[in-house]
Amino acid sequence: MVSVIIPTYNRAATLARAMESVLRQSYDDLELIVVDDGSTDGTKELVSSFSDARVRYVYQENAGACRARNRGVEEARGELIAFQDSDDEWLEDKLEKQVAFLEEQGADMVYCALDSFFETGEREGVLPAKFPPVKQSREETVRQMLFSGTVVTQTVLVRAACVREVLFDAEMPRYQEWEWSVRFAYRHDCAFLPEVLVRRYIQKDSISRVGRNLPIAITRIFYKNFDVIRSDRALWKLWTREVANYRFQYGMKAGRECRYAFFATGNPKFLLKWALCLFGLEKKVGRHAD
Secondary structure, three states: OEEEEEEEOOOHHHHHHHHHHHHOOOOOOEEEEEEEEOOOOOHHHHHHOOOOOOEEEEEEOOOOHHHHHHHHHHHOOOOEEEEOOOOOEEOOOHHHHHHHHHHHHOOOEEEEEEEEEEOOOOEEEEEOOOOOOOEOOHHHHHHHHHHOOOOOHHHEEEEHHHHHHOOOOOOOOOOHHHHHHHHHHHHOOEEEEEEEEEEEEEOOOOHHHOOOHHHHHHHHHHHHOHHHHHOOHHHHHHHHHHHHHHHHHOOOOOHHHHHHHHHHHOOHHHHHHHHHHHOOOHHHHOOOOO
């Protein structure tokens, strides 16, 4: 059985679409766990309106999407776990294809591509834009994932025993699936199913729109994977540049990161930023400083 987890917070307007896309899957040996993270918009009543016996409703005080996913993992009865977002939609054969692919590849986690749309209806495009290899060593997978955040939560199917060993980091304000997927890949085998099986709809109040979440999140990923990034010249150059630029741009302390970036890239702009940081001028100079 597959346990499908939908964390939700005040998304009653789109939750029905997400739930319906799960319940109409061609692979029907599933349970759907809706973890309501303190909604105040009639979410409970909406979930109760579904008469399907496979639906379960779990309520928790507002604690964030990561804790809601972790709560769903705790409640799950299936040997496999999938995650859906309350804004999005699965194609009808998503689970059927992923379950077969998981066994075919002998993997612990599989993920697929998605087609992304803005709330206006404008199409963002297929993600990832460049498909990664179907299967790699754990070391190669970690490296590939650090180069680009190719895993999106609602594209994942994972063995329950494995995800219970590697839960979501509740302190991540953004890029939760990126951080989780890299940490997961250190310990377990991952495979990419090169098909679009999910439609994502980006809402205007999406957490990904919150600016300062970006430098906080990439800084956490950078230091969590510091040794691996530092040992790879291309990763080191990429990550030091990105972390230094975003921290400085948002007026956060960035002296150490600008120093790393200068020695990694040789770019004199990081030497200048490093000097400005020595005088504590990030907040005055950063374009988006609070």
